Amino acid sequence: MSPSSLDARKMKALQPAHELWHAYRPEKAEFAFRATSNNAARTWQTKTRKALRDAIGFQSGKRCDPKPRILERVDKGDFIREKLLLRTSPHTVMPVYMLLPKQITKPRPTVLALHGHGYGVKDVVGLWEDGSERNQPETYHWDFAVALCRRGFVVAAPEISCFGERQTDFSYLNVDLPWTEEPRTCEHTAALASHLGGSVLGIRVRDGRRLVDYLASRKEVNVRKLGAMGLSGGGTHTFFSTCVDTRIKACVVSGYFSAWRDSIHAMHHCACNYVHGLGRFGEIYDLAGLIAPRPILIESATRDDIFPVRSVKRSIARTRDYYDVFGARGNVQADIFEGRHEISGRKAYDFLTEHLGL
Numbered sequence: 160m161s162p163s164s165l166d167a168r169k170m171k172a173l174q175p176a177h178e179l180w181h182a183y184r185p186e187k188a189e190f191a192f193r194a195t196s197n198n199a200a201r202t203w204q205t206k207t208r209k210a211l212r213d214a215i216g217f218q219s220g221k222r223c224d225p226k227p228r229i230l231e232r233v234d235k236g237d238f239i240r241e242k243l244l245l246r247t248s249p250h251t252v253m254p255v256y257m258l259l260p261k262q263i264t265k266p267r268p269t270v271l272a273l274h275g276h277g278y279g280v281k282d283v284v285g286l287w288e289d290g291s292e293r294n295q296p297e298t299y300h301w302d303f304a305v306a307l308c309r310r311g312f313v314v315a316a317p318e319i320s321c322f323g324e325r326q327t328d329f330s331y332l333n334v335d336l337p338w339t340e341e342p343r344t345c346e347h348t349a350a351l352a353s354h355l356g357g358s359v360l361g362i363r364v365r366d367g368r369r370l371v372d373y374l375a376s377r378k379e380v381n382v383r384k385l386g387a388m389g390l391s392g393g394g395t396h397t398f399f400s401t402c403v404d405t406r407i408k409a410c411v412v413s414g415y416f417s418a419w420r421d422s423i424h425a426m427h428h429c430a431c432n433y434v435h436g437l438g439r440f441g442e443i444y445d446l447a448g449l450i451a452p453r454p455i456l457i458e459s460a461t462r463d464d465i466f467p468v469r470s471v472k473r474s475i476a477r478t479r480d481y482y483d484v485f486g487a488r489g490n491v492q493a494d495i496f497e498g499r500h501e502i503s504g505r506k507a508y509d510f511l512t513e514h515l516g517l
Contacts, residue, residue, distance in 0.1 A: 183420065183438070191441030192448040192481050200448065200484045207440065208449055212403055215434055216357020217365045223249050225373045237261060238308045240284060245317075247369035253325070254318040255370060256284045258308035259379055266381035268515035269374060271367060271400070271407070272304035272316040275391030275414070276429060279323020280316050300390060301502045307388070310508050311517050313379050317370055319396060320362050321345045321431060349430035359431040360399055367400045371407075382406065384515045390414045390458075390502050395432060402449040409514035410450065411507045413458035414466055414500050418442050421470035428465065444477035452487030454514045456507055460498040468495060 171177050185191060190207045194200035212218040226246045233240045241257040260267065274280050278288040283304040287293055296302040304316045318325050326344040334341055349359045367387075375382040387410045389397035394415030401410040419442060423432045440446050447455070455478075459471040472495070479491045494506040511517075 183424075185420075185438070185442040185445065188441040188445070189439045190445070192445040194448075194484055197485055200451070200481075204449055204451075207446075208403060211399075211440060211446070211449070214358075214436055214439070215361035215364060215399065215403075216352065216355070217361040218368075218403070220248060220365070222369070222372065223247075225369065227373060235285070238305075245370065245373055247366045251366070253320075253366050253370070254280065254323070256280060256304070256314075256316040257377075258284065258304055258314040258316065260308060260311055260313065263313075263379050267311065267313045267379060268384035268386070268511075268517050269313040269315060269380045269382065270307050270511060270515070271370065271385070271387040271389075271397070272307060272314050273367070273387065273389030273393035273396045273400075274300060274316070274319060274322070275389065275393040277322070279325075280318040281323065284316050299501050301504060303388065303390070303502045303504055303507075306504060306508060307511070310512060312386075312511070312515075313377075315370060315374055317366065319393065320366060321348050321359065345429050345431040349433065353435055356435075358434045360395065360434055363396050363431075364400050364403055367396065368404050371404065384408060384517075386410060386511045386515050388413070388507060388511065391500065392429065392431065398443075398446075398450075401453070401455070402446055405453075407453070409454040409456075409511060411456045411458065411510065413502055413507070414460065414463055416443060416457045416459065416474055417466040417470040418444070418474050422466045426465060442474070442477075444474045444481065447474075447478040448481045451482045452485035452490055454490040454492070454510070456492045456494060456510045458494045458496070458503045458507060460496055460500060460503070462498060463500045465500060471495075 194203045228244045230242045239259040243255050245253050245255050247253050272283050274283045283300045285293055285302050285305045304314045308314045321344040329341045332341055352358050374380045385407055387397045387407045390413040394412045397410050398412050401407045457475055459468050461468050475493050479488050482488045482491050494503050496503045
């Protein structure tokens with residue numbers, strides 16, 4: 160019997176995802192949030208945070224000397240932009256831009272500014288991809304690291320693994336041969352990390368945790384008043400880093416907080432979004448229980464097609480219900496704004512100012 164002779168129901172059964180969607184049951188997941196009391200919720204957090212660290216991988220390696228090396232300091236008029244190299248593992252070096260308000264007299268509240276897909280960290284600190292200066296914000300990221308610094312925060316903006324200067328060199332490949340092509344760094348790294356039992360997210364979270372370790376040594380930084388903000392892949396990084404690292408006291412997740420079923424499993428997304436066995440933790444709002452009761456602001460654009468706003472709104476509602484268990488429903492805030500897949504900032508900068516005590 161040919162496929163054309165089958166009815167619609169049988170045709171659906173030919174599709175591989177059809178079987179998998181029947182197994183997609185976040186409400187039955189091992190680590191889904193089911194707590195109904197504060198004590199039970201705290202117990203769930205302890206168990207689930209450890210399990211999440213194990214799932215994303217690369218969290219148990221020995222800490223190494225960061226060996227910070229300052230490469231440049233640029234006077235931007237109202238702030239200093241410093242570029243440094245930081246060692247995050249025995250075999251990993253990460254570029255970081257530090258944006259420092261002038262006339263710092265005591266340790267300041269600090270924000271991790273985590274960029275999304277694109278040409279890398281330069282796009283959030285006021286630089287074009289060729290490294291030249293720009294003085295007007297560009298769309299998508301809107302130079303949000305600069306905006307945060309001008310609010311008075313010390314800002315640490317790392318080059319996230321797989322972007323900018325942290326791309327893999329595939330020049331050894333002869334792409335003129337049949338069937339040979341150069342892979343994207345994200346896809347190659349995701350496949351290799353998975354082969355080793357981890358994920359790209361695990362590498363990024365590990366790097367972020369080592370950055371926080373380093374920040375604790377800086378006299379300009381008050382690491383007890385630490386926030387994080389990121390868009391798209393940086394929103395993913397912000398979300399998982401805040402789940403894992405309780406030193407982050409408030410976060411802004413932009414262009415990401417849709418249920419996974421409606422976003423990263425509904426259409427094409429970069430391979431760096433995926434973690435083996437993440438289904439054991441339910442849905443995105445279940446993991447948000449690891450952030451509670453710390454304040455979280457979720458930004459979502461009305462025309463963000465890759466993270467549908469209706470799904471974001473539903474996920475926010477579920478997250479607020481879970482925060483209720485901690486008596487902290489009001490700590491889940493939202494900025495639903497007219498626009499596309501981009502930073503808003505309309506509420507975010509005030510939110511971080513309020514909750515980090517600038």
